[in-house]
Each structure stands twice: as structure tokens, then as C-alpha cells.
Amino acid sequence: MDTILNIRNLSKNYGRIKALDNLNLEVKRGxxxxxxxxxxxxxxxxxGIILSILKADSGNFEWFGGQFGSNPRKKIGAILETPNFYPYKTGIDNLKIVAKIKGIKDFDFDEVMRLVNLEHRKLSKFRTYSLGMKQRLAIAATMIGNPEVVIFDxxxxxxxPKGIAEVRHILKRVSESGRSVIMASHILDEVEKICSHVAIIKNGKLLSTGMVGELLSDNYLIEIGAFNKEKLEQFLxxxxxxxxxxxxxxYWICTVDKNTPVESISNKAFNAGLILSHxxxxxxxxxxxxxxITKN
Ligand SMILES: Nc1ncnc2c1ncn2[C@@H]1O[C@H](COP(=O)(O)OP(=O)(O)O)[C@@H](O)[C@H]1O
Ligand SMILES: [Mg+2]
Known part of the structure; x- marks a missing residue:
């Protein structure tokens, strides 16, 4: 499968704050x-960096293997912040304005309004939209020009909750239309429900990456219970x-460093006279x- 985005050793500081610390990511088509x-x-x-809104201090990134230069904006649709739609214009007129700004002429606005479930409200003024509808219109706006990749923050x-469910459903549909999607989220459940792949980052560093559902860390977990609870706690x-x-x-759930021989734990418990129930x-x-990761 082709790589559409390759991020290599990206670092970025804001003054003394290290926002990115040698970050590496690879996103494949689909x-x-x-x-x-x-x-x-x-x-x-x-x-911000991969959209060329921000500049990295070091490292680099490459879209589509460099085929279209460093900023192939026509191939990428993104909302970083809620776009400024005109409150007194209709949903569809707002999309037409976005298309004009992007320099896109022939575009099926009705189709994209259907995709985001706003067809029935396309002639309503933007100011009458619920927050969820506004967000869906923003998603529709990213689709103008049929970008290959759409990016959501x-x-x-x-x-x-209803708005969340609708947006999630629409993001799934967007991906089913053959586009690649890159989205940032702090909500695990959302990523598990929508994404095929995940990269977990903390303090600007990549902690692990892989397919959702298959991603397991190197750490072991043990579940350990004993009849004598105080003795067990002391032992642990x-x-x-x-x-x-x-x-x-x-029983206790414990994480164990990957280099610890896990077999030794039950042996040690036995030698300490601790009778395990689990x-x-x-x-x-x-x-x-x-x-x-998020605990501390
Ligand atoms: N414009 C800025 N000036 C100073 N610090 C910033 C700025 N933007 C982000 N940061 C800091 O950089 C770090 C990463 O921020 P950000 O990329 O917004 O994280 P996230 O999107 O994961 O919440 C945070 O510590 C944040 O406070
Ligand atoms: Mg953020």
C-alpha cells in the first residue's frame, strides 16, 4: 500500500515547551x-505542521512521496478550527462560498450535503443549525474539491451524545468513500470506533502505533489475587x-516491565508462602x- 504521509523526526518547541519530540508517523492510503x-x-x-500552518524546528514530512510538492493543498481537506460560515446564508450557499475561495467550479453540493445528512436543511440559514449540524457542514466543506485525504482535529x-454519534457515523462514511482520514482525538473510544490505525502520542513522542484492535503494548499485565489480601499487597x-x-x-491488575520474567512472580509468591486464588x-x-498513559 502506498504511503500518503511520512513524518520523520519532527520536533517543535514553543519557547521552553517541547511540543513535539522526534515524532515519526506513517499514514498509508485508505x-x-x-x-x-x-x-x-x-x-x-x-x-498544523503537516498542513504547513506551523513550521517545525527540525525533522520533515512528505505528502504522497513528494509527487506533488510539500504542500499539495488541493489533495487535502482539513478543518483545524470551526470555519467562519456566514450565519445569515444557507448551508449550501456557505459551501458555495468555500468552493469559490478554493477555486473549485464543478462540484456536486447536493451529494456532499447528503453525505453529511444535511440535505433536508440545506436551504436553512446557518444560524439555525445545531452545533452538530454546524460541525457536519464543516465536514462537508472539507470534502469540496474531492480531496484524497481529509484531516480532522x-x-x-x-x-x-447524539451529535457525537452522527459525526462518527459521517466520518465512517467519508472513509468508506475511499478517502484517507487523519484525525486527532483525546478520546480512546472515538478512535477505537472510527479508526483503522492509531498512533498513541504523549509529550510529543510516539508511544506506540499499529492497527486498532491489534495494538498491544510490549508490557505484560498480570491479574493476581490471593486469599490473604494484606500479604498480597505487601508482596506486590x-x-x-x-x-x-x-x-x-x-484481584489486582498490575503492569510488569517487559523485561521482567513473569514466571518468576508466581514462584516468588509460592516461596513467600502466599497462596494465590487467581x-x-x-x-x-x-x-x-x-x-x-493518561493517568500521570
Ligand atoms: N502557540 C503556543 N504557544 C505556546 N505553547 C503552545 C502553543 N501551542 C501549543 N502549545 C503547547 O504545546 C504542547 C502541545 O500542544 P497541542 O499540540 O495543542 O496539543 P494537543 O492538540 O495534543 O492538545 C502543549 O504543552 C501546549 O500547551
Ligand atoms: Mg489539540
Whole structure:
């Protein structure tokens, strides 16, 4: 599959704040690529740089293998902020204005209004739209000119649950129309529901990347329970490279550094006279990893 975007060793500082720290990402054609990270992790900065709105301090990025130059804007549709639509003009007239600004003549505005479920309201004035409808019109605006890639930054921010569900549904449809999608989000659930691929970033660094659903971290998780709860806690607290993360009904979930031989844990427990009631070793899931990441 072709690479549509390659980001290499991107770094960016705002004064003393390190927003991006040697970030590497690769997006392939057809991906619905989620950049997932807590607030302040560098998502918007990354999008700003690949859209040539911001300049990186070092590193580089390449769109479409460099075929169309460094800023092939015609191939990319993006909303970074809510665009300035005219409140007293209709939805469809607003789209026509966007098309004019972009220099696009022949375009099927009705089709794109159908795609974002606004066809029935296309002749209503923008100011009468709900927040969710405004966001959907913004999505429609990114589609003008049939870009190959569309980019969204936190597309469901500020929407109510119904609006969120609608926007998610539309983003799926956008991707099904054969476009690649890059979206930034701090919401794991959203990325899991919409995206095919995910890159988890924190403090401007890539922590892990892969297909949604298959992405597992290198860390092990153990579930460990014992009849004597105090003794178990003491045992876990004394164990190096092991962190208690959550207490479930009657066992602890702990992350274990990938270099720790997990077999040694049950042996050590046995030698310490601790009788285990529950012991399972598994790889950490995306959700668990993201919880660990966003916790501190
Ligand atoms: N214009 C700016 N001036 C100073 N610091 C900024 C600016 N924009 C972003 N930052 C800082 O850079 C870091 C990354 O921000 P941002 O890319 O907006 O993260 P995200 O989109 O993941 O929330 C944060 O620490 C943020 O406070
Ligand atoms: Mg942001």
C-alpha cells in the first residue's frame, strides 16, 4: 500500500515547551488514522505542521512521496478550527462560498450535503443549525474539491451524545468513500470506533502505533489475587518493576516491565508462602495502555 504521509523526526518547541519530540508517523492510503493522546500531547501541533500552518524546528514530512510538492493543498481537506460560515446564508450557499475561495467550479453540493445528512436543511440559514449540524457542514466543506485525504482535529469536541454519534457515523462514511482520514482525538473510544490505525502520542513522542484492535503494548499485565489480601499487597509493593494499577473484585491488575520474567512472580509468591486464588498473565490492551498513559 502506498504511503500518503511520512513524518520523520519532527520536533517543535514553543519557547521552553517541547511540543513535539522526534515524532515519526506513517499514514498509508485508505487508513483512517487516529492520532490519540491526552490534551497537550502535540496533536494539533502535528496537524498544523503537516498542513504547513506551523513550521517545525527540525525533522520533515512528505505528502504522497513528494509527487506533488510539500504542500499539495488541493489533495487535502482539513478543518483545524470551526470555519467562519456566514450565519445569515444557507448551508449550501456557505459551501458555495468555500468552493469559490478554493477555486473549485464543478462540484456536486447536493451529494456532499447528503453525505453529511444535511440535505433536508440545506436551504436553512446557518444560524439555525445545531452545533452538530454546524460541525457536519464543516465536514462537508472539507470534502469540496474531492480531496484524497481529509484531516480532522477533535471532530466531536463540544457535541452532545447524539451529535457525537452522527459525526462518527459521517466520518465512517467519508472513509468508506475511499478517502484517507487523519484525525486527532483525546478520546480512546472515538478512535477505537472510527479508526483503522492509531498512533498513541504523549509529550510529543510516539508511544506506540499499529492497527486498532491489534495494538498491544510490549508490557505484560498480570491479574493476581490471593486469599490473604494484606500479604498480597505487601508482596506486590515489594516486587521491583511491577505496578499495581487497579483492584478488581478480588484481584489486582498490575503492569510488569517487559523485561521482567513473569514466571518468576508466581514462584516468588509460592516461596513467600502466599497462596494465590487467581493468576493470569496477558498482554496489555490498547485501553489499558491508554489508561496507564493518561493517568500521570
Ligand atoms: N502557540 C503556543 N504557544 C505556546 N505553547 C503552545 C502553543 N501551542 C501549543 N502549545 C503547547 O504545546 C504542547 C502541545 O500542544 P497541542 O499540540 O495543542 O496539543 P494537543 O492538540 O495534543 O492538545 C502543549 O504543552 C501546549 O500547551
Ligand atoms: Mg489539540
Amino acid at each position: 487508513n483512517i488514522y487516529g492520532i490519540l493522546g491526552p490534551n497537550g500531547s502535540g496533536k494539533t501541533t502535528t496537524l 477533535e471532530p466531536t469536541n463540544g457535541l452532545d 509493593d515489594d516486587f521491583e518493576h511491577l505496578n499495581k494499577t487497579r483492584f478488581m473484585n478480588d 493468576y493470569i498473565v496477558r498482554k496489555q490492551s490498547l485501553e489499558e495502555e491508554f489508561l496507564t
